[in-house]
Amino acid sequence: MSPYRNLEEYNIEITNEVKEHFSKIVDDIGEDVTREGLIKTPERAAKAMLFLTQGYKQNAEEILKGAMFAEEYDDMVIIKDIEVYSLCEHHMLPFFGKAHIAYIPNGHIVGLSKIPRIVDVYARRLQVQERLTHDILECINSTLKPKGVAVVIEAAHMCMMMRGVQKQNSVTTTSGFRGQFEKIETRNEFLKLISSDLS
Numbered sequence: 001m002s003p004y005r006n007l008e009e010y011n012i013e014i015t016n017e018v019k020e021h022f023s024k025i026v027d028d029i030g031e032d033v034t035r036e037g038l039i040k041t042p043e044r045a046a047k048a049m050l051f052l053t054q055g056y057k058q059n060a061e062e063i064l065k066g067a068m069f070a071e072e073y074d075d076m077v078i079i080k081d082i083e084v085y086s087l088c089e090h091h092m093l094p095f096f097g098k099a100h101i102a103y104i105p106n107g108h109i110v111g112l113s114k115i116p117r118i119v120d121v122y123a124r125r126l127q128v129q130e131r132l133t134h135d136i137l138e139c140i141n142s143t144l145k146p147k148g149v150a151v152v153i154e155a156a157h158m159c160m161m162m163r164g165v166q167k168q169n170s171v172t173t174t175s176g177f178r179g180q181f182e183k184i185e186t187r188n189e190f191l192k193l194i195s196s197d198l199s
Protein backbone atom coordinates (compact mmCIF):
# COMPACT_ATOMS: atom_id res chain seq x y z
CA MET A 1 0.00 0.00 0.00
CA SER A 2 1.32 3.46 -0.85
CA PRO A 3 2.42 5.46 2.18
CA TYR A 4 0.84 8.50 0.47
CA ARG A 5 -2.80 7.49 0.79
CA ASN A 6 -5.02 10.42 -0.02
CA LEU A 7 -8.57 11.65 -0.34
CA GLU A 8 -9.51 9.42 -3.29
CA GLU A 9 -9.13 6.44 -1.02
CA TYR A 10 -11.32 7.83 1.74
CA ASN A 11 -14.08 5.59 2.85
CA ILE A 12 -17.39 6.87 1.50
CA GLU A 13 -19.24 5.76 4.64
CA ILE A 14 -16.93 7.77 6.93
CA THR A 15 -17.21 10.81 4.64
CA ASN A 16 -21.00 10.57 4.79
CA GLU A 17 -20.98 10.19 8.56
CA VAL A 18 -18.75 13.24 9.03
CA LYS A 19 -20.97 15.11 6.57
CA GLU A 20 -24.04 14.34 8.73
CA HIS A 21 -22.21 15.68 11.81
CA PHE A 22 -21.36 18.92 9.98
CA SER A 23 -24.94 19.21 8.80
CA LYS A 24 -26.07 19.03 12.44
CA ILE A 25 -23.48 21.64 13.46
CA VAL A 26 -24.69 24.05 10.75
CA ASP A 27 -28.25 23.53 12.01
CA ASP A 28 -27.23 23.88 15.69
CA ILE A 29 -25.54 27.26 15.14
CA GLY A 30 -28.82 28.58 13.77
CA GLU A 31 -28.15 28.40 10.04
CA ASP A 32 -30.42 27.02 7.35
CA VAL A 33 -28.70 23.93 5.95
CA THR A 34 -31.04 23.98 2.93
CA ARG A 35 -29.96 27.53 1.95
CA GLU A 36 -28.37 27.48 -1.53
CA GLY A 37 -24.88 28.50 -0.40
CA LEU A 38 -24.87 25.88 2.35
CA ILE A 39 -26.31 22.84 0.59
CA LYS A 40 -22.91 21.34 -0.23
CA THR A 41 -21.15 22.79 2.84
CA PRO A 42 -21.39 19.71 5.11
CA GLU A 43 -19.85 17.56 2.37
CA ARG A 44 -17.11 20.11 1.67
CA ALA A 45 -16.38 20.49 5.38
CA ALA A 46 -16.27 16.70 5.81
CA LYS A 47 -13.79 16.33 2.96
CA ALA A 48 -11.70 19.22 4.30
CA MET A 49 -11.61 17.68 7.79
CA LEU A 50 -10.67 14.25 6.44
CA PHE A 51 -7.95 15.83 4.30
CA LEU A 52 -6.57 17.75 7.28
CA THR A 53 -6.45 14.59 9.39
CA GLN A 54 -5.24 12.14 6.73
CA GLY A 55 -1.97 11.73 8.63
CA TYR A 56 -3.59 9.02 10.77
CA LYS A 57 -3.67 6.80 7.69
CA GLN A 58 -0.08 7.44 6.63
CA ASN A 59 3.13 5.87 7.80
CA ALA A 60 6.04 8.26 8.26
CA GLU A 61 8.63 5.52 8.84
CA GLU A 62 7.72 3.87 5.53
CA ILE A 63 8.05 7.20 3.73
CA LEU A 64 11.56 7.73 5.10
CA LYS A 65 12.62 4.11 4.54
CA GLY A 66 11.48 4.37 0.91
CA ALA A 67 14.23 6.87 0.07
CA MET A 68 17.28 6.20 2.22
CA PHE A 69 20.56 6.06 0.31
CA ALA A 70 23.98 4.90 1.51
CA GLU A 71 26.28 7.93 1.38
CA GLU A 72 29.37 8.97 3.31
CA TYR A 73 28.41 12.57 3.99
CA ASP A 74 28.79 13.52 7.59
CA ASP A 75 28.04 17.22 7.73
CA MET A 76 24.78 18.84 8.74
CA VAL A 77 21.84 18.69 6.29
CA ILE A 78 19.27 21.42 6.96
CA ILE A 79 15.81 21.83 5.44
CA LYS A 80 14.39 25.06 6.72
CA ASP A 81 11.16 27.05 6.34
CA ILE A 82 8.96 23.98 5.77
CA GLU A 83 5.34 25.14 5.94
CA VAL A 84 3.35 23.51 8.72
CA TYR A 85 -0.45 23.44 8.92
CA SER A 86 -1.95 21.49 11.79
CA LEU A 87 -5.04 21.42 14.00
CA CYS A 88 -4.79 21.99 17.73
CA GLU A 89 -6.30 19.10 19.59
CA HIS A 90 -8.00 21.34 22.15
CA HIS A 91 -10.13 23.46 19.82
CA MET A 92 -9.63 21.79 16.43
CA LEU A 93 -8.56 25.18 15.09
CA PRO A 94 -5.48 25.59 12.88
CA PHE A 95 -2.01 26.33 14.05
CA PHE A 96 0.51 27.08 11.35
CA GLY A 97 4.05 28.22 10.81
CA LYS A 98 7.42 26.82 9.82
CA ALA A 99 9.54 23.83 10.69
CA HIS A 100 13.34 23.81 10.48
CA ILE A 101 14.89 20.35 10.49
CA ALA A 102 18.48 19.16 10.42
CA TYR A 103 20.27 15.86 10.66
CA ILE A 104 23.84 14.65 10.54
CA PRO A 105 24.00 11.46 8.42
CA ASN A 106 25.42 8.24 9.77
CA GLY A 107 26.08 6.29 6.57
CA HIS A 108 22.69 7.13 5.02
CA ILE A 109 21.08 10.26 3.63
CA VAL A 110 17.36 10.58 2.92
CA GLY A 111 15.55 11.97 -0.13
CA LEU A 112 15.04 15.65 0.70
CA SER A 113 11.32 15.75 -0.11
CA LYS A 114 10.68 13.03 2.46
CA ILE A 115 11.37 15.41 5.34
CA PRO A 116 8.51 17.82 4.46
CA ARG A 117 6.36 14.76 3.71
CA ILE A 118 6.77 13.39 7.22
CA VAL A 119 6.09 16.86 8.65
CA ASP A 120 2.70 16.68 6.88
CA VAL A 121 2.04 13.13 8.11
CA TYR A 122 2.31 14.25 11.73
CA ALA A 123 0.81 17.73 11.20
CA ARG A 124 -2.34 16.34 9.56
CA ARG A 125 -3.70 15.07 12.85
CA LEU A 126 -5.10 16.62 16.01
CA GLN A 127 -1.92 17.82 17.63
CA VAL A 128 -0.15 19.98 20.16
CA GLN A 129 2.93 21.71 18.87
CA GLU A 130 5.18 19.99 21.41
CA ARG A 131 4.09 16.49 20.34
CA LEU A 132 4.31 17.39 16.65
CA THR A 133 7.93 18.44 17.25
CA HIS A 134 8.77 15.22 19.07
CA ASP A 135 6.92 12.96 16.60
CA ILE A 136 9.05 14.33 13.75
CA LEU A 137 12.24 14.17 15.83
CA GLU A 138 11.71 10.58 17.00
CA CYS A 139 10.68 9.36 13.54
CA ILE A 140 13.89 10.65 11.94
CA ASN A 141 15.99 9.48 14.87
CA SER A 142 14.66 5.92 14.97
CA THR A 143 14.36 5.38 11.20
CA LEU A 144 17.41 7.09 9.72
CA LYS A 145 19.54 6.59 12.86
CA PRO A 146 21.58 9.73 12.16
CA LYS A 147 24.44 11.03 14.29
CA GLY A 148 22.11 13.83 15.33
CA VAL A 149 18.73 15.36 14.55
CA ALA A 150 17.21 18.75 15.36
CA VAL A 151 13.67 20.04 14.91
CA VAL A 152 12.46 23.60 15.54
CA ILE A 153 8.87 24.66 14.92
CA GLU A 154 7.61 28.23 15.06
CA ALA A 155 3.83 28.55 14.90
CA ALA A 156 0.86 30.82 15.46
CA HIS A 157 -2.28 29.31 16.97
CA MET A 158 -5.67 30.45 15.69
CA CYS A 159 -7.24 29.44 19.01
CA MET A 160 -5.14 32.18 20.63
CA MET A 161 -5.85 34.68 17.84
CA MET A 162 -9.51 34.40 16.80
CA ARG A 163 -10.86 33.55 20.25
CA GLY A 164 -9.74 33.00 23.85
CA VAL A 165 -6.84 35.25 24.77
CA GLN A 166 -6.97 36.98 21.32
CA LYS A 167 -3.27 37.70 20.89
CA GLN A 168 -2.42 38.33 17.24
CA ASN A 169 1.36 38.44 17.29
CA SER A 170 2.53 35.74 19.63
CA VAL A 171 4.57 32.94 18.10
CA THR A 172 5.28 29.67 19.91
CA THR A 173 8.66 28.04 19.36
CA THR A 174 9.26 24.39 20.21
CA SER A 175 12.45 22.44 19.68
CA GLY A 176 13.98 19.03 20.12
CA PHE A 177 17.58 17.86 19.77
CA ARG A 178 19.11 14.40 19.73
CA GLY A 179 22.63 13.03 19.39
CA GLN A 180 25.27 15.54 18.30
CA PHE A 181 22.77 18.40 18.50
CA GLU A 182 22.75 17.96 22.25
CA LYS A 183 26.24 19.52 22.14
CA ILE A 184 25.95 23.26 22.47
CA GLU A 185 28.36 24.11 19.56
CA THR A 186 26.46 21.92 17.07
CA ARG A 187 23.11 23.20 18.26
CA ASN A 188 24.31 26.82 17.98
CA GLU A 189 25.62 26.24 14.45
CA PHE A 190 22.19 24.90 13.45
CA LEU A 191 20.36 27.78 15.13
CA LYS A 192 22.69 30.27 13.41
CA LEU A 193 22.16 28.66 10.00
CA ILE A 194 18.36 28.63 10.27
CA SER A 195 18.31 32.31 11.17
CA SER A 196 20.47 33.19 8.13
CA ASP A 197 19.06 33.77 4.64
CA LEU A 198 21.93 31.82 3.09
CA SER A 199 21.63 28.41 4.74
Ligand SMILES: Nc1nc2c(ncn2[C@@H]2O[C@H](COP(=O)(O)OP(=O)(O)OP(=O)(O)O)[C@@H](O)[C@H]2O)c(=O)[nH]1
Binds near residue numbers: 089129130163
Ligand atom coordinates in the same frame (compact mmCIF):
# COMPACT_ATOMS: atom_id res chain seq x y z
N1 LIG B 1 0.94 23.42 25.15
C1 LIG B 1 0.09 23.64 24.13
N2 LIG B 1 -1.08 24.24 24.40
C2 LIG B 1 -1.89 24.47 23.36
C3 LIG B 1 -1.59 24.13 22.04
N3 LIG B 1 -2.62 24.51 21.25
C4 LIG B 1 -3.53 25.08 22.07
N4 LIG B 1 -3.10 25.06 23.36
C5 LIG B 1 -3.68 25.54 24.61
O1 LIG B 1 -4.55 24.58 25.16
C6 LIG B 1 -5.14 25.20 26.28
C7 LIG B 1 -6.49 24.60 26.57
O2 LIG B 1 -6.88 25.21 27.76
P1 LIG B 1 -8.36 25.18 28.38
O3 LIG B 1 -8.38 26.10 29.57
O4 LIG B 1 -8.77 23.77 28.58
O5 LIG B 1 -9.24 25.73 27.16
P2 LIG B 1 -9.89 27.16 26.98
O6 LIG B 1 -10.84 27.45 28.10
O7 LIG B 1 -10.47 27.19 25.61
O8 LIG B 1 -8.62 28.13 27.11
P3 LIG B 1 -8.32 29.54 26.45
O9 LIG B 1 -7.72 29.27 25.09
O10 LIG B 1 -7.33 30.18 27.39
O11 LIG B 1 -9.62 30.29 26.35
C8 LIG B 1 -5.12 26.69 25.98
O12 LIG B 1 -4.26 27.30 26.91
C9 LIG B 1 -4.52 26.76 24.56
O13 LIG B 1 -3.76 27.94 24.36
C10 LIG B 1 -0.33 23.50 21.80
O14 LIG B 1 0.03 23.15 20.67
N5 LIG B 1 0.46 23.28 22.89
Ligand SMILES: [Zn+2]
Binds near residue numbers: 088090091092159
Ligand atom coordinates in the same frame (compact mmCIF):
# COMPACT_ATOMS: atom_id res chain seq x y z
ZN1 LIG C 1 -6.35 25.37 20.58
